[in-house]
Amino acid sequence: MEAVMCDSDPYWSAVRATRLRIADLLEELAPAEWEHESLCRGWRVRDVAGHLALVPTITTWDMVAVAWRARFSPDRINTVLARRHGSRDPADLIAAIRTHADTRRTAKVLDTRNALFDAIVHGQDIALPLARQFPVPAEHSREALRRVWAMGWPFRAERRLAGLSLRATDSDWAVGDGPEVRGPSLSLLLLLTGRTACLDTLHGDGVDRLKSSHATR
Incomplete structure (x- = not known):
């Protein structure tokens, strides 16, 4: 995956594979594990799943609609939406992640160059606190490193x-x-x-x- 670009097939193949593996991981979880704190501060495992289910279909309007409640903070907007969607039934969240694993878009105010690192890191946010394994190919993590360092x-x-x-x-x-x-x-x-x-x-x-x-x- 040398010099992967966000609009390339290899990039989106990596995103798709990571999303589907997260869905597989979530499918293994016991009910209590869905309520466990994730590595993402203030988010339960189900909130992380809610975020991942939402990102491929979120619109700018979805974010604007909660901006006042979130005091116009991007971090708080993200948290409000993650918790809202994380309250859905686990089976629905898993199905949504699978259904949109191939989706190559997000809200216009966001950036599809973040899709790979977002999925990789949130996969670890779920797995590590639950003492579960979620290995990631080194070349995928490398591309994610390049993006995070540059952004x-x-x-x-x-x-x-x-x-x-x-x-x-x-x-x-x-x-x-x-x-x-x-x-x-x-x-x-x-x-x-x-x-x-x-x-x-x-x-x-x-x-x-x-x-x-x-x-x-």
């Missing part, structure tokens, strides 16, 4: 991780300068998107700095 808001990964050298051990992705943080592409993707559950899978002189910064927050 700035909302993760601001380049600024937040300034002064560190980041290197994937299973792909050719490497950025930055300074004490090294190395590990699987998927672990680095979680780091870039603000998840700390990956820290024990990372190595290098820069990891202690990361752990210290999170311990003081």
